[in-house]
Amino acid sequence: MRILRVFPDLKDERLMALFYKGVKAQWASDSVDWTAPIGLSEEQKTALAHVLTPVYLGEQTAMAGAGTILPQMMFAQETEAQLYLGTMLLDEARHFETLTRLYLTMDRRPYELRDLRTMYRYHHRLLQARERHEWVWGILISDLFAKHFYSTFADQFPDTLFGILSKRILVDEARHQAFSQRYLSQAMGSLDEERRRSLLALARDLLDICYELYRHLAPDTVVLGIDGDRILSNLQRDIGRKADKIGLGENVFDDEEEEEGILQAWREEIERRQASGD
Ligand SMILES: [Fe+2]
Protein backbone atom coordinates (compact mmCIF):
# COMPACT_ATOMS: atom_id res chain seq x y z
CA MET A 1 0.00 0.00 0.00
CA ARG A 2 1.31 3.43 -0.90
CA ILE A 3 1.11 6.57 1.20
CA LEU A 4 -2.04 8.63 1.02
CA ARG A 5 -1.54 11.88 -0.87
CA VAL A 6 -3.47 14.97 0.21
CA PHE A 7 -3.00 16.93 -3.02
CA PRO A 8 -2.96 14.43 -5.90
CA ASP A 9 -2.46 15.02 -9.62
CA LEU A 10 -5.47 14.56 -11.86
CA LYS A 11 -3.54 13.73 -15.00
CA ASP A 12 -5.47 10.96 -16.72
CA GLU A 13 -7.50 13.00 -19.18
CA ARG A 14 -9.59 10.07 -20.46
CA LEU A 15 -10.69 9.07 -16.95
CA MET A 16 -11.32 12.71 -16.02
CA ALA A 17 -13.44 13.13 -19.18
CA LEU A 18 -15.50 10.10 -18.09
CA PHE A 19 -15.83 11.62 -14.62
CA TYR A 20 -17.14 14.92 -16.02
CA LYS A 21 -19.52 13.01 -18.28
CA GLY A 22 -20.75 10.99 -15.28
CA VAL A 23 -21.31 14.12 -13.20
CA LYS A 24 -23.21 15.93 -15.96
CA ALA A 25 -25.37 12.94 -16.89
CA GLN A 26 -26.99 12.52 -13.47
CA TRP A 27 -30.78 12.20 -13.36
CA ALA A 28 -33.34 11.12 -10.77
CA SER A 29 -36.27 8.76 -11.10
CA ASP A 30 -38.72 11.61 -10.46
CA SER A 31 -37.82 12.96 -13.92
CA VAL A 32 -39.29 9.81 -15.53
CA ASP A 33 -42.87 9.77 -16.83
CA TRP A 34 -44.28 7.04 -14.61
CA THR A 35 -47.64 7.28 -16.39
CA ALA A 36 -46.10 5.78 -19.57
CA PRO A 37 -47.93 2.56 -20.53
CA ILE A 38 -46.61 -0.63 -18.95
CA GLY A 39 -47.67 -2.43 -22.14
CA LEU A 40 -47.55 -5.93 -20.63
CA SER A 41 -50.27 -8.47 -19.77
CA GLU A 42 -50.69 -9.50 -16.11
CA GLU A 43 -48.77 -12.72 -16.86
CA GLN A 44 -46.00 -10.79 -18.61
CA LYS A 45 -45.65 -8.40 -15.65
CA THR A 46 -44.99 -11.40 -13.39
CA ALA A 47 -42.48 -12.81 -15.91
CA LEU A 48 -40.66 -9.45 -16.07
CA ALA A 49 -40.57 -9.29 -12.25
CA HIS A 50 -38.83 -12.70 -12.33
CA VAL A 51 -36.30 -12.17 -15.13
CA LEU A 52 -35.44 -8.71 -13.83
CA THR A 53 -34.52 -10.02 -10.36
CA PRO A 54 -30.83 -10.92 -11.02
CA VAL A 55 -30.28 -7.55 -12.72
CA TYR A 56 -32.05 -5.74 -9.88
CA LEU A 57 -29.86 -7.45 -7.29
CA GLY A 58 -26.87 -6.73 -9.56
CA GLU A 59 -27.56 -2.99 -9.31
CA GLN A 60 -27.41 -3.23 -5.51
CA THR A 61 -24.24 -5.34 -5.61
CA ALA A 62 -22.57 -2.91 -8.01
CA MET A 63 -23.40 0.02 -5.72
CA ALA A 64 -22.07 -1.79 -2.62
CA GLY A 65 -18.98 -3.04 -4.47
CA ALA A 66 -18.09 0.45 -5.72
CA GLY A 67 -18.13 1.61 -2.10
CA THR A 68 -15.83 -1.25 -1.08
CA ILE A 69 -13.26 -0.72 -3.84
CA LEU A 70 -13.12 3.07 -3.63
CA PRO A 71 -10.71 3.17 -0.64
CA GLN A 72 -8.37 0.70 -2.43
CA MET A 73 -8.13 3.15 -5.32
CA MET A 74 -7.54 6.02 -2.92
CA PHE A 75 -4.60 4.27 -1.25
CA ALA A 76 -3.20 3.17 -4.62
CA GLN A 77 -3.21 6.87 -5.63
CA GLU A 78 -5.60 6.17 -8.48
CA THR A 79 -7.40 9.42 -7.82
CA GLU A 80 -9.05 9.76 -11.24
CA ALA A 81 -10.52 6.26 -10.94
CA GLN A 82 -11.58 7.04 -7.37
CA LEU A 83 -13.45 10.15 -8.56
CA TYR A 84 -15.08 8.24 -11.40
CA LEU A 85 -16.24 5.52 -9.04
CA GLY A 86 -18.10 8.17 -7.04
CA THR A 87 -20.34 8.84 -10.06
CA MET A 88 -20.74 5.12 -10.74
CA LEU A 89 -21.89 4.52 -7.17
CA LEU A 90 -24.62 7.13 -7.59
CA ASP A 91 -25.58 5.68 -11.01
CA GLU A 92 -26.07 2.23 -9.50
CA ALA A 93 -27.97 3.67 -6.53
CA ARG A 94 -30.31 5.39 -8.99
CA HIS A 95 -30.80 2.20 -11.04
CA PHE A 96 -31.60 0.25 -7.90
CA GLU A 97 -34.09 2.87 -6.68
CA THR A 98 -35.68 3.22 -10.14
CA LEU A 99 -36.21 -0.53 -10.46
CA THR A 100 -37.66 -0.66 -6.93
CA ARG A 101 -40.16 1.95 -8.06
CA LEU A 102 -40.88 -0.09 -11.21
CA TYR A 103 -41.72 -3.17 -9.10
CA LEU A 104 -44.10 -1.05 -7.01
CA THR A 105 -45.69 0.46 -10.14
CA MET A 106 -46.25 -3.01 -11.64
CA ASP A 107 -47.47 -4.30 -8.26
CA ARG A 108 -45.03 -7.23 -8.43
CA ARG A 109 -42.18 -8.53 -6.27
CA PRO A 110 -38.74 -9.81 -7.28
CA TYR A 111 -37.72 -13.38 -6.45
CA GLU A 112 -36.17 -13.91 -3.04
CA LEU A 113 -32.75 -15.60 -2.92
CA ARG A 114 -34.34 -18.88 -1.76
CA ASP A 115 -36.47 -18.93 -4.96
CA LEU A 116 -33.46 -18.48 -7.24
CA ARG A 117 -30.40 -20.00 -5.56
CA THR A 118 -28.28 -19.61 -8.68
CA MET A 119 -28.58 -15.86 -8.29
CA TYR A 120 -26.97 -16.19 -4.86
CA ARG A 121 -24.10 -18.17 -6.40
CA TYR A 122 -23.50 -15.42 -8.95
CA HIS A 123 -23.28 -12.73 -6.30
CA HIS A 124 -21.22 -14.88 -4.00
CA ARG A 125 -18.71 -15.48 -6.81
CA LEU A 126 -18.62 -11.78 -7.66
CA LEU A 127 -18.08 -10.77 -4.04
CA GLN A 128 -15.15 -13.20 -3.73
CA ALA A 129 -13.31 -10.68 -5.89
CA ARG A 130 -11.88 -8.47 -3.17
CA GLU A 131 -8.97 -7.09 -5.15
CA ARG A 132 -9.83 -3.99 -7.18
CA HIS A 133 -8.87 -5.24 -10.66
CA GLU A 134 -10.80 -8.43 -10.17
CA TRP A 135 -13.80 -6.50 -8.93
CA VAL A 136 -13.74 -4.09 -11.90
CA TRP A 137 -13.56 -7.09 -14.28
CA GLY A 138 -16.46 -8.82 -12.51
CA ILE A 139 -18.53 -5.67 -12.59
CA LEU A 140 -17.72 -5.20 -16.30
CA ILE A 141 -19.08 -8.69 -16.99
CA SER A 142 -22.22 -7.86 -14.98
CA ASP A 143 -22.56 -4.58 -16.89
CA LEU A 144 -22.32 -6.48 -20.18
CA PHE A 145 -25.07 -8.82 -19.05
CA ALA A 146 -27.17 -5.81 -18.01
CA LYS A 147 -26.47 -4.19 -21.39
CA HIS A 148 -27.88 -7.11 -23.36
CA PHE A 149 -30.80 -7.52 -20.98
CA TYR A 150 -31.88 -3.86 -21.07
CA SER A 151 -31.18 -3.56 -24.83
CA THR A 152 -33.56 -6.43 -25.51
CA PHE A 153 -36.39 -4.55 -23.77
CA ALA A 154 -35.42 -1.19 -25.27
CA ASP A 155 -35.68 -2.79 -28.73
CA GLN A 156 -38.76 -4.96 -28.22
CA PHE A 157 -40.83 -2.70 -25.98
CA PRO A 158 -39.48 0.77 -26.89
CA ASP A 159 -42.40 2.97 -25.81
CA THR A 160 -43.40 1.13 -22.64
CA LEU A 161 -42.36 2.23 -19.16
CA PHE A 162 -39.66 -0.44 -18.84
CA GLY A 163 -38.43 0.18 -22.40
CA ILE A 164 -38.00 3.89 -21.60
CA LEU A 165 -36.24 3.12 -18.30
CA SER A 166 -33.99 0.60 -20.05
CA LYS A 167 -32.74 3.25 -22.48
CA ARG A 168 -31.93 5.66 -19.64
CA ILE A 169 -30.05 3.01 -17.69
CA LEU A 170 -28.18 1.82 -20.79
CA VAL A 171 -26.74 5.27 -21.41
CA ASP A 172 -25.26 5.14 -17.87
CA GLU A 173 -24.03 1.55 -18.28
CA ALA A 174 -22.12 2.50 -21.45
CA ARG A 175 -20.02 4.90 -19.34
CA HIS A 176 -19.32 2.15 -16.80
CA GLN A 177 -18.06 -0.15 -19.54
CA ALA A 178 -15.83 2.59 -20.96
CA PHE A 179 -14.34 3.16 -17.50
CA SER A 180 -13.77 -0.53 -16.74
CA GLN A 181 -12.12 -1.11 -20.11
CA ARG A 182 -9.82 1.88 -19.72
CA TYR A 183 -8.94 1.04 -16.11
CA LEU A 184 -8.17 -2.62 -16.82
CA SER A 185 -6.22 -1.89 -20.02
CA GLN A 186 -3.93 0.41 -18.04
CA ALA A 187 -3.53 -2.08 -15.20
CA MET A 188 -3.00 -5.22 -17.26
CA GLY A 189 0.76 -4.73 -17.71
CA SER A 190 1.29 -4.75 -13.94
CA LEU A 191 -0.69 -7.96 -13.27
CA ASP A 192 1.24 -11.20 -12.93
CA GLU A 193 0.25 -14.46 -14.62
CA GLU A 194 -1.63 -15.76 -11.61
CA ARG A 195 -3.77 -12.65 -11.39
CA ARG A 196 -4.53 -12.77 -15.09
CA ARG A 197 -5.54 -16.41 -14.76
CA SER A 198 -7.85 -15.52 -11.89
CA LEU A 199 -9.54 -12.91 -14.10
CA LEU A 200 -10.17 -15.52 -16.80
CA ALA A 201 -11.46 -17.98 -14.19
CA LEU A 202 -13.85 -15.34 -12.86
CA ALA A 203 -15.21 -14.72 -16.39
CA ARG A 204 -15.73 -18.45 -16.99
CA ASP A 205 -17.44 -18.95 -13.63
CA LEU A 206 -19.78 -15.98 -14.04
CA LEU A 207 -20.70 -17.00 -17.57
CA ASP A 208 -21.44 -20.58 -16.46
CA ILE A 209 -23.69 -19.29 -13.70
CA CYS A 210 -25.48 -17.01 -16.21
CA TYR A 211 -26.28 -20.06 -18.38
CA GLU A 212 -27.60 -21.85 -15.31
CA LEU A 213 -29.69 -18.84 -14.32
CA TYR A 214 -31.19 -18.81 -17.79
CA ARG A 215 -32.26 -22.44 -17.46
CA HIS A 216 -34.34 -21.38 -14.44
CA LEU A 217 -35.77 -18.30 -16.10
CA ALA A 218 -36.43 -19.76 -19.57
CA PRO A 219 -40.23 -20.20 -19.05
CA ASP A 220 -40.51 -16.49 -18.17
CA THR A 221 -38.54 -15.45 -21.27
CA VAL A 222 -41.06 -17.44 -23.36
CA VAL A 223 -43.96 -15.52 -21.76
CA LEU A 224 -42.22 -12.23 -22.62
CA GLY A 225 -41.22 -13.39 -26.11
CA ILE A 226 -37.57 -12.49 -25.52
CA ASP A 227 -34.66 -14.55 -26.83
CA GLY A 228 -32.56 -15.62 -23.83
CA ASP A 229 -30.21 -17.69 -26.00
CA ARG A 230 -29.35 -14.59 -27.98
CA ILE A 231 -28.70 -12.53 -24.83
CA LEU A 232 -26.26 -15.17 -23.58
CA SER A 233 -24.46 -15.72 -26.86
CA ASN A 234 -24.05 -11.94 -27.20
CA LEU A 235 -22.74 -11.82 -23.63
CA GLN A 236 -20.21 -14.56 -24.33
CA ARG A 237 -19.05 -12.79 -27.49
CA ASP A 238 -18.68 -9.47 -25.65
CA ILE A 239 -16.72 -10.96 -22.75
CA GLY A 240 -14.29 -12.36 -25.33
CA ARG A 241 -14.03 -8.99 -27.04
CA LYS A 242 -13.43 -7.11 -23.80
CA ALA A 243 -10.82 -9.67 -22.74
CA ASP A 244 -9.02 -9.00 -26.02
CA LYS A 245 -9.29 -5.25 -25.64
CA ILE A 246 -7.89 -5.09 -22.11
CA GLY A 247 -5.02 -7.40 -23.04
CA LEU A 248 -6.23 -10.66 -21.51
CA GLY A 249 -6.64 -12.19 -24.98
CA GLU A 250 -5.01 -11.72 -28.36
CA ASN A 251 -7.54 -10.60 -30.96
CA VAL A 252 -8.81 -7.07 -30.93
CA PHE A 253 -12.33 -6.29 -32.16
CA ASP A 254 -13.79 -2.83 -32.33
CA ASP A 255 -17.43 -2.84 -31.37
CA GLU A 256 -17.82 0.58 -29.80
CA GLU A 257 -18.71 2.49 -32.96
CA GLU A 258 -21.77 0.40 -33.73
CA GLU A 259 -23.02 0.81 -30.13
CA GLU A 260 -22.47 4.56 -30.12
CA GLY A 261 -25.09 5.04 -32.89
CA ILE A 262 -27.97 3.55 -30.91
CA LEU A 263 -26.89 5.19 -27.64
CA GLN A 264 -26.88 8.59 -29.34
CA ALA A 265 -30.42 7.99 -30.61
CA TRP A 266 -31.54 7.17 -27.05
CA ARG A 267 -29.76 10.20 -25.57
CA GLU A 268 -31.64 12.42 -28.05
CA GLU A 269 -34.93 10.71 -27.18
CA ILE A 270 -34.32 11.30 -23.44
CA GLU A 271 -33.54 14.97 -24.11
CA ARG A 272 -36.70 15.32 -26.22
CA ARG A 273 -38.83 13.81 -23.46
CA GLN A 274 -37.24 16.11 -20.87
CA ALA A 275 -37.74 19.17 -23.09
CA SER A 276 -41.42 18.31 -23.64
CA GLY A 277 -41.87 17.81 -19.88
CA ASP A 278 -42.95 14.15 -20.19
FE1 LIG B 1 -26.53 -0.21 -13.21
Ligand SMILES: [Fe+2]
Ligand atom coordinates in the same frame (compact mmCIF):
# COMPACT_ATOMS: atom_id res chain seq x y z
FE1 LIG C 1 -23.18 -0.50 -14.12
